Every structure is written in structure tokens, then in C-alpha cells.
Amino acid sequence: MLLEVKELDAGYGYLQILRKVCLTIDKGEYVCIVGPNGAGKSTTMKAISGLIKPMGGKIIFNGEDITGLPAYEITQKGIAFVSEEMNLFVNMTVQENLLMGAYIIRDKKIQRDRLDFIFDLFPRLAERKKQLAGTMSGGERKMLAIGRGMMSNPTLMLVDEPSFGLAPQLTENVFQSLDVLAKSGVTIMLVEQNVTKTLSVTNRGYVLENGKIGLAGKSSDLANDGYVRKVFLGV
Amino acid sequence: MMAMSEKFSLEFNLKAGENNFMSKNNKAFVGWIKSAPGITISGSIILAVFATIYSGPYILVNVIITGGMLALVATGLTLILGVLNIAMFAHGEYFMIGSLTAYYVFTPISNYVNENPDSILAITGPLIAIALSMISGAIAGVISEKIVFGPLRRRSTDNWVMNSFLLTVGLSVLLINLHQLIFGADFKGIVRYWGGMPTEIAGVFISRDRIMAFIISAFIVLVFWLFMTYTRTGRAIRAVSQDVTGAQIVGINIENIVLLTIALSCALSGVAGGSLLFMYPSYPTMGLEPLYMAWFVVILSGLGNILGAVVGAFMVALLKVMTVEYVGAGWDFVVPSILIMMVLIFKPSGIFGSEVRGVLDK
Numbered sequence: 021m022l023l024e025v026k027e028l029d030a031g032y033g034y035l036q037i038l039r040k041v042c043l044t045i046d047k048g049e050y051v052c053i054v055g056p057n058g059a060g061k062s063t064t065m066k067a068i069s070g071l072i073k074p075m076g077g078k079i080i081f082n083g084e085d086i087t088g089l090p091a092y093e094i095t096q097k098g099i100a101f102v103s104e105e106m107n108l109f110v111n112m113t114v115q116e117n118l119l120m121g122a123y124i125i126r127d128k129k130i131q132r133d134r135l136d137f138i139f140d141l142f143p144r145l146a147e148r149k150k151q152l153a154g155t156m157s158g159g160e161r162k163m164l165a166i167g168r169g170m171m172s173n174p175t176l177m178l179v180d181e182p183s184f185g186l187a188p189q190l191t192e193n194v195f196q197s198l199d200v201l202a203k204s205g206v207t208i209m210l211v212e213q214n215v216t217k218t219l220s221v222t223n224r225g226y227v228l229e230n231g232k233i234g235l236a237g238k239s240s241d242l243a244n245d246g247y248v249r250k251v252f253l254g255v
Numbered sequence: 256m257m258a259m260s261e262k263f264s265l266e267f268n269l270k271a272g273e274n275n276f277m278s279k280n281n282k283a284f285v286g287w288i289k290s291a292p293g294i295t296i297s298g299s300i301i302l303a304v305f306a307t308i309y310s311g312p313y314i315l316v317n318v319i320i321t322g323g324m325l326a327l328v329a330t331g332l333t334l335i336l337g338v339l340n341i342a343m344f345a346h347g348e349y350f351m352i353g354s355l356t357a358y359y360v361f362t363p364i365s366n367y368v369n370e371n372p373d374s375i376l377a378i379t380g381p382l383i384a385i386a387l388s389m390i391s392g393a394i395a396g397v398i399s400e401k402i403v404f405g406p407l408r409r410r411s412t413d414n415w416v417m418n419s420f421l422l423t424v425g426l427s428v429l430l431i432n433l434h435q436l437i438f439g440a441d442f443k444g445i446v447r448y449w450g451g452m453p454t455e456i457a458g459v460f461i462s463r464d465r466i467m468a469f470i471i472s473a474f475i476v477l478v479f480w481l482f483m484t485y486t487r488t489g490r491a492i493r494a495v496s497q498d499v500t501g502a503q504i505v506g507i508n509i510e511n512i513v514l515l516t517i518a519l520s521c522a523l524s525g526v527a528g529g530s531l532l533f534m535y536p537s538y539p540t541m542g543l544e545p546l547y548m549a550w551f552v553v554i555l556s557g558l559g560n561i562l563g564a565v566v567g568a569f570m571v572a573l574l575k576v577m578t579v580e581y582v583g584a585g586w587d588f589v590v591p592s593i594l595i596m597m598v599l600i601f602k603p604s605g606i607f608g609s610e611v612r613g614v615l616d617k
């Protein structure tokens with residue numbers, strides 16, 4: 021098992037959002053969390069990546085207890101987080117942003133190899149490498165955020181709503197690039213609003229509601245589940 | 256300076272076109288505002304050239320010395336603002352600490368050199384004093400972070416901008432009074448660092464100390480700029496100032512960067528105080544003038560814009576020197592203040608835009 025989240029409680033200040041959330045991911049899996057707005061999907065990812073401190077429970081990554089470690093140490097352990105807000109460095113160029121993604125890699129040669137890999141994956145970023153991140157379009161920024169997450173060659177990627185606010189065509193692009201990553205052996209945990217699409221590309225899924233895991237199972241089963249169809253797919 | 260300014264106006268002209276808040280009948284005015292960097296920089300250069308021709312090259316010398324010093328203080332201020340989100344009003348006190356250190360280190364050295372004129376200390380002594388003023392600035396910065404800012408940040412970041420600002424004001428008062436209590440309120444100055452005959456450059460005689468002061472500040476600003484632009488750590492500092500969460504995500508230890516930033520910034524202020532000891536003797540409230548001048552620079556060039564601060568430092572220095580020359584010595588605060596108010600009203604993001612726009616809104 022690559023990641024095991026056991027009875028995780030988390031929230032902001034005194035406000036508890038997550039209640040006893042349990043989930044697991046095996047190496048190489050492509051897993052999703054779906055759920056209504058405000059269910060706590062982003063909070064789950066922030067807790068795993070160390071941006072907020074869990075109030076209780078355990079997070080085990082690669083057999084090691086990482087509960088409560090600061091975010092930079094969790095990144096060094098091999099978990100990359102692509103946040104909903106992207107958190108790009110808007111006054112740096114595309115290339116500088118990508119190089120920042122490889123901050124934990126000190127070897128210049130490996131950095132260059134990673135950069136070439138990302139530019140192959142997203143030729144659009146290669147064309148724009150001298151442009152300031154803050155002047156890019158929404159879709160390009162999403163690509164850049166995903167590319168920056170990839171730069172550290174993570175074992176596990178947490179991707180939060182990559183298609184949020186994108187035109188359908190760009191959404192398609194983003195899903196395709198995630199597919200490429202998944203096929204290249206990266207383990208991915210995806211949070212998405214676009215439930216139909218997400219369940220059709222991932223292996224397994226969790227349904228999060230009000231800070232609790234309601235349902236879990238193979239994505240194809242969830243897509244046919246009566247409750248999911250009624251609540252999320254509106255059929 | 257010239258080449259750099261040109262690069263700026265190019266860069267910042269590209270970024271123009273985001274100030275659409277003015278109404279249509281102000282179009283011509285907006286057009287002028289949009290090229291503000293170009294106009295101000297070329298205007299400053301023309302002004303400097305005319306003043307030099309009209310009143311003599313010593314004007315230029317004064318501008319360069321004052322500007323170099325201001326650049327050191329203002330880049331530190333801008334860095335602390337960008338990375339720690341603190342409106343720092345104790346920055347002049349690190350300048351004071353630097354000059355105080357230089358005074359107490361250099362005085363015995365100078366006495367020794369008077370008795371042994373052939374000693375190598377005649378040349379290296381001032382450098383030792385100046386280097387130690389830099390180090391003492393850094394240490395004072397680290398101590399402030401450890402016992403003042405760090406604890407506040409860990410306790411609560413609610414209302415951070417206001418609370419941290421008030422803390423810096425308190426810190427400033429505390430340090431000024433500590434100086435007075437321990438070292439007294441009198442002027443602690445030196446006659447010269449290197450001495451010797453003034454050097455003639457293009458018809459003006461400039462003392463060796465002034466030349467060295469400029470070389471030191473130019474060298475430090477250059478090294479600092481290279482560090483910020485090309486090194487891994489320098490990039491990390493910029494990353495933290497642009498997006499703290501993003502910086503954490505890519506694996507940067509924020510606490511380390513914060514500590515390094517405050518140490519660096521205070522070191523820059525300390526070395527400015529140390530290297531100018533021959534012009535400005537050390538006394539408790541000596542830091543207030545460089546502090547206000549540096550704030551003028553930061554507001555003029557845009558909050559958090561490091562490169563802009565260097566150019567802005569020379570502009571404010573020019574303004575100050577020209578005011579003293581043509582308006583009167585008592586006016587050197589009034590004229591820059593009026594200009595700063597105009598900048599705040601008409602171009603609040605500063606003449607060069609802002610690298611960390613919105614940092615104060617968080």
C-alpha cells in the first residue's frame with residue numbers, strides 16, 4: 021500500500037471538517053474523490069500534503085508515519101500537491117516556475133531531464149517558457165501547475181479540480197495529460213467536479229459527503245450506483 | 256546605471272496596460288501614466304546631467320553615494336515586506352547598530368594604526384569594521400526574528416500586517432533607548448576610514464572614503480541581485496514572497512527562508528550604516544532618516560520590487576540632493592514627501608509596478 025489514511029480528523033482552527041476519513045491507495049493506481057461542494061475534498065488533500073495539521077488519525081506513506089510533518093518534508097518524501105488555486109509564482113517565468121517545482125532535486129542534470137520531460141508532455145509550456153506565469157490563460161496555468169507538480173518526480177500526485185473553470189476543450193486536454201501520467205506509472209489521486217468524466221477514467225473512487233466517506237468502490241461500479249447516479253449525475 | 260535603467264523601462268512598459276481604472280476623458284493622462292517608468296527614469300537622468308553641468312559634478316557624487324546607501328537599506332525593506340509581509344519601521348535601527356559596531360571596532364584599530372602607520376590594518380582595518388557592521392546587523396535581525404516576530408507569527412497571524420507593524424515601531428523605540436542607555440546620546444563618529452589624498456575624477460576631488468563607500472554598496476547590491484536572480488536560495492526567497500503556499504508545496508522550508516531574509520535585510524542595513532560612519536556619526540536616532548528615505552524609495556518603486564528599489568534609491572537620492580542644492584537644506588524631507596503623496600494618489604502600485612501585488616491584502 022502506498023498511502024493509507026486512517027480515521028483522519030482535520031479542519032481549520034476550531035472548525036472540524038473531516039471526521040474519521042479512511043482511504044488507501046496502492047502504487048500505480050488512479051483514484052478519485054468525488055463529492056458535493058464543501059464536502060471536504062480539498063481539506064483532505066491539504067491534510068495529506070501537510071498544509072494543514074491533522075487533528076487526529078494517521079497518515080502512512082510508503083510504510084512511514086507522516087502525520088503532522090510540515091509540507092516541505094512531505095514533498096521531499098514524494099507527494100506532490102497540485103492545488104485548486106494552483107499557487108503559481110506569478111512573477112516568475114514558466115521555466116522558473118517549473119524549476120521551482122524541482123526545488124528538492126539538487127542535481128542540475130536531473131532537473132534539466134525533468135524539464136525536457138515536462139516540455140515534451142506539454143509542448144504549449146515549451147512555447148511559452150519565457151512568459152510570466154501571471155500572464156498565462158487559465159488552461160495554460162493549469163498545465164503549468166500540473167507540470168510543476170511533476171517536476172519533483174513524485175511517487176504520488178494529489179490533483180485538486182484540474183478542470184475547474186476551464187472550457188470543455190481544455191478540460192479534455194487536462195484529462196488526457198493526467199492519463200499520460202497515470203500510464204507512465206505515477207500514482208494519482210484526483211478530486212473533480214466533473215463526476216461522469218472522472219469515474220470513466222479512474223480505477224477506483226471514494227464519495228465524500230459532509231466530511232465523511234459515504235461510498236467507496238471501483239469507478240465503474242460507482243458510476244452505475246443508484247445513489248451516485250441520483251445525487252451527482254442527476255439521473 | 257544607464258543600461259540597467261533602459262532595461263527596466265523596457266520590461267515595465269511591457270507590463271503596462273493594466274491600469275484601466277480611470278475614466279475615458281482621462282485617456283491622455285492614462286497614456287502618460289502608462290509610460291511612467293520611462294518618463295521618470297529618463298527625466299531623472301536628464302535632471303542629473305543638467306544639475307551636474309549647472310552646479311558641478313559634486314552633485315553627481317553626492318547622488319551616487321546617497322543612492323548607494325539608500326539602495327542597501329531599501330532593498331532590505333522591500334524584501335522583508337515581500338517575504339515576511341511586515342511593514343518594517345525598525346529598519347533604521349539596524350543601520351544604527353551597524354554604525355555603532357563599526358565605531359567600536361574601528362576606534363581601537365585607528366588608535367593602533369596611528370602608532371604603527373605601516374601596519375596592514377591601515378588598509379584592512381576599515382574593511383574589518385565594515386564587515387563586522389554587516390554581521391552585527393544580521394545578528395540583530397536574527398535576534399529580532401527569534402524573540403519578536405517568530406513568536407507573534409506562531410501565536411496568531413490574524414491582523415498580521417497591523418500587529419507586526421506596531422511591533423516594529425515598538426522595537427524601534429526600544430533599540431533607540433537601549434543605545435541611549437548603554438552608549439549615551441552623544442555623537443560617536445570617526446574622522447576618516449582610509450584617509451590619504453582625495454582622488455581626482457573628471458575634475459572633481461573625491462575622498463577615498465566616499466569612493467570606497469560607493470564601491471562597497473555597488474558591489475553588495477550587485478552580489479545581492481545575482482544571488483536573488485540566479486541561485487536556488489534566492490529563487491526560493493522570491494517564491495515565498497510571491498506565494499507562500501506554492502513555496503511550501505514545492506518543498507521550501509518557510510521558516511528557514513524567513514530567518515535568512517531577515518538576516519540578509521538587516522545585514523544590508525547594517526553595512527550601510529557601517530560604511531558611512533565617516534559621514535554620519537552614530538547616535539540613538541540616526542536610523543530615522545535612512546528609514547524614511549528608504550520608505551520613500553519603496554513606495555516610489557512599488558512594494559516588494561527589489562530591482563525597482565535600486566533604481567528608485569538613486570531617484571530619491573537625486574531628489575534629496577537637488578532639493579538641498581536648489582531649495583534649501585531644510586526642505587529635503589518636504590519635497591520627497593510631496594512626491595510620495597502624489598505617487599500614492601496617482602500610481603499606488605509604484606512607478607515600476609509591484610512584484611508582489613496584493614501582499615498587503617491577504
Ligand SMILES: Nc1ncnc2c1ncn2[C@@H]1O[C@H](COP(=O)(O)OP(=O)(O)O)[C@@H](O)[C@H]1O
Pocket residue numbers: 032035037055056057058059060061062063064
Ligand atoms: N481556510 C479555511 N478556513 C475555514 N474554513 C474553510 C477553509 N477552507 C475551507 N473551509 C471550509 O471547509 C469546508 C470544506 O471545504 P473544502 O475542503 O474546500 O471542500 P471541497 O473541496 O470538497 O469543495 C467548507 O465548508 C469550507 O467552507
Ligand SMILES: [Mg+2]
Pocket residue numbers: 061062063104180181
Ligand atoms: Mg475544493
